[in-house]
Amino acid sequence: MTEFNLITTSFNAKSTAADVVAGVDLTGRRAVVTGGASGIGVETVRALAGAGAEVTLAVRDVEAGRRTADDVTATTGSKQLHVAPLDLSDQASVAAFVAGWEGPLHVLVNNAGVMYTPERRTREGWELQLATNHLGHFALTTGLHAALAAAGRARVVSLSSVGHVETPVDFDDINFRRRPYDPAVAYGQSKTANALFAVEANRRWSDEGITVNAAHPGAVLTNLTRHMSTEELDAAVASGYEFKTPEQGAATSVLLATSPRLEGVGGRYFDDCNEAARYVPGGPRKGVADHARDPEAAARLWQVSLDLLAAA
Template identity: 75%
Template sequence: MTGSAPLSTPFDAASTAAEVAAGLDLTGRRAVVTGASSGIGIETARALAAAGAEVTLAVRDTEAGQRVAKEITGTHPGARLRVAPLDLSDLASVASFGAGWEGPLHLLVNNAGVMATPELRTPQGWELQFATNHLGHFALTTALHPALAAAGGARVAAVSSVAHLDAPVDFDDLHFQRRPYDPAVAYGQSKTAVVLFAVEAARRWADDGITVNALHPGAILTNLTRHYDSAELAAAIATRGYTFKTPEQGAATSVLVAASPLLDGVTGRYFEDCAEARRHTPGIRNGVADHALDPAAASRLWQVGLDLLG
């Protein structure tokens, strides 16, 4: 984010993905949406497909993905949809997806994620939320870099969260091996990492014509909240004072970042409610934290990712 006024659009917190996509012609464009079998992933895929893009639903549960594809084609008979297996917590699955991709890729929406899980680890010993929300998407996006570069003007939309305000990346203890595990802190750290990834990818890939931006979709009650019990969820809602969006509204900022000509050439920024976010003001639950836009942290995190992935 530069020193100029944050970028605004005609859309806002109440806008839907379909409204953002209205009038777009994505014919000939190829898109991947991770986690497209539930929540805002479905609505992101629907809006892109309705605008003419060929959309690959990259999902853990391919049967659920097929059901979503059938449902979307039921309302948009001309939609071009593919379903492909992808488990972001499994590096072999990520590698297989990347190796199997052929041809250019114009739009990548890194949408999948987990939130507030109990303390779980991948076979490598990595904390699951960091591994899934950041490292899995880092591995996927870097694997797809040649396809994005080949597209000319490709876009990456990295779905973060307002929860990034809760925690910077703790480079000394990424995987909670020394500090007590806190699911909310782990989630916040993983979502800060998503923004830092966008900052560094934007810098590294500018000459390839690839733009990379992060976004907060808003508060939406989806399957993502499944690790909260009802009392925890009620307490979180009361504490944060959230105004909830529908999944269709929650997908709007993803579609804006991924496909709207209003953002042509815009890169390395963080969006919420269909506009570039302002810097966070303490005490207000919105905006983007300085720790998420720190170029030194972004560069360091990129190298950490390369080291961890070998």
């Protein structure tokens, strides 16, 4: 694997989305934020809209999306907000969103996700967390590839998680057909997939001016944690997690989507508004694991994803 000089910024874990976008002018740029009606998605939308971008909230709950759009307009003055239905676990919904998009796309923040869900499967038989967190976003982003290329300088942000350190992608049983289902393992695998997507998408598309990076937003108490028990949340606190506000949780995504410092930078993994160091097994649960930046695994996942979509 290629070693990089880690990119650092003046921001940190305490920085907010508003902090990192201050002074950035996004006038004339168009953005899509999946899951833009809840959690850190709301603050991602607010920061992008506040900087002048035209933002589409791609959401399962359209009414919640409209309420969020109204709130963002009230706080930023921006009226360049749109709401469109998108259920990432439903490939027909993803295809409809892609078909409905017109014109260039400058920023795509793949923010939506599910976490620690009970064992559930999509119509195709795919495990829900992989289907939503990775395959849905894979289909969306590849479907919007032409729009991203048309923008000239486009950025894609793939939200991963430190949970990826728990497991690589199990290519022999990616949908838990044979191994016992474990919500945490399934989540970790999907988040590794999000990081690997950034590696391979950037390799394929950087020559077209499209840069793709992965982000760990940090621990934020949002609706994402609804499937975690009180004991699991307590254990997370006991292990040293410092929970962020949604405004802080959105900061790394917004940094990757907007910072002039990151022009032309891609295929990397960031946390706390800086490029992450290598995760050392057995050490602190922080950084990026080797299996989440392995170019061979990234290329293999891309082909497996194409094959799954083609067979759907």
